[in-house]
Amino acid sequence: MNGLTLKHLRYFDALARHGQFGRAAEACAISQPALSVQMKELEELIGAPLIERGARQVRLTGLGEAFVERTRDILRALEELGDLVRASSGTLLGRLRIGVIPTIAPYILPRVIKQLQARFPDLDLRPREAVTQRLVDDLAAGTLDAAILALPISDPSLHKQPLFTEEFVLVRSSEDSGKPVPDPETLRQMRLLLLEEGHCFRDQALTYCDLTSSAPRELMEGSSLTTLVQMVGAGIGVTLLPEMAVSIETRSAPVAVARLAEPRPARTIGLVWRRANPLTEQLMQVADIVRQAGTEAARASEHAQDRMHCDLVDAAGFTAA
Numbered sequence: 001m002n003g004l005t006l007k008h009l010r011y012f013d014a015l016a017r018h019g020q021f022g023r024a025a026e027a028c029a030i031s032q033p034a035l036s037v038q039m040k041e042l043e044e045l046i047g048a049p050l051i052e053r054g055a056r057q058v059r060l061t062g063l064g065e066a067f068v069e070r071t072r073d074i075l076r077a078l079e080e081l082g083d084l085v086r087a088s089s090g091t092l093l094g095r096l097r098i099g100v101i102p103t104i105a106p107y108i109l110p111r112v113i114k115q116l117q118a119r120f121p122d123l124d125l126r127p128r129e130a131v132t133q134r135l136v137d138d139l140a141a142g143t144l145d146a147a148i149l150a151l152p153i154s155d156p157s158l159h160k161q162p163l164f165t166e167e168f169v170l171v172r173s174s175e176d177s178g179k180p181v182p183d184p185e186t187l188r189q190m191r192l193l194l195l196e197e198g199h200c201f202r203d204q205a206l207t208y209c210d211l212t213s214s215a216p217r218e219l220m221e222g223s224s225l226t227t228l229v230q231m232v233g234a235g236i237g238v239t240l241l242p243e244m245a246v247s248i249e250t251r252s253a254p255v256a257v258a259r260l261a262e263p264r265p266a267r268t269i270g271l272v273w274r275r276a277n278p279l280t281e282q283l284m285q286v287a288d289i290v291r292q293a294g295t296e297a298a299r300a301s302e303h304a305q306d307r308m309h310c311d312l313v314d315a316a317g318f319t320a321a
Contacts, residue, residue: 076142099147177256191237
């Protein structure tokens with residue numbers, strides 16, 4: 001296979017991941033015709049078809065399925081060589097690709113980025129937001145260096161560094177602030193607003209309410225925590241919210257926040273990376289920064305909850321007068 005280049009392999013890997021020439025070309029920062037030419041050239045070098053071209057999607061042939069696995073092994077090994085050189089410096093230099101799930105990103109990522117830039121001024125930080133399974137797949141493929149996720153993660157090839165634990169709180173209309181806090185059995189009978197499928201926070205909320213086997217008739221879905229809280233403020237239902245999100249998500253909606261009864265639902269946040277990554281020592285420093293950012297977000301949320309409680313008391317006093 002004289003003439004085969006790393007560029008061929010990277011483009012083929014992107015096409016296999018995205019399943020479309022348009023999206024793969026965008027990810028590779030080239031034109032769609034240029035990507036098509038590269039794939040035809042690769043197949044000519046191989047001497048056999050690797051993909052089946054459809055009207056909207058491409059599918060891998062049997063050879064393509066096997067070829068992409070070896071391709072990813074090669075690309076991953078190349079990334080690890082680069083990481084090995086970077087690790088020898090004793091600090092973080094160059095590119096750091098860090099993933100984060102959507103129910104964490106808005107609440108601690110700005111703090112993490114600010115602190116990373118202050119401690120490692122030569123770092124080329126490239127954050128990416130995606131759901132858990134996508135981030136785990138990208139870690140395994142070597143296209144991410146680390147990810148901030150909710151644990152546990154079962155993949156044995158990944159190192160999981162627990163950082164902090166946060167509780168979930170109940171968010172309901174401010175008109176319901178004086179009512180008893182519902183237990184899981186009561187929540188099952190209410191109109192529960194949850195994130196759409198694919199978000200691990202959805203699964204955690206369903207587990208707390210013991211709804212993993214069958215979804216309730218009154219369950220409604222949203223694409224983000226912001227959407228859920230705004231729907232609660234409009235009187236549509238109730239939802240659960242990770243505590244780090246309280247200070248941001250509740251400031252523009254007429255909602256009340258309440259702590260649930262013991263044992264309260266909670267999640268453990270961790271930093272995850274490949275066990276084979278030679279940057280482990282440096283990533284432990286990143287883990288410390290993420291832990292600190294989580295602590296700061298928790299403090300901000302506690303202050304927000306205290307402020308909301310005072311506002312509710314003041315409002316109740318005014319009404320009584």
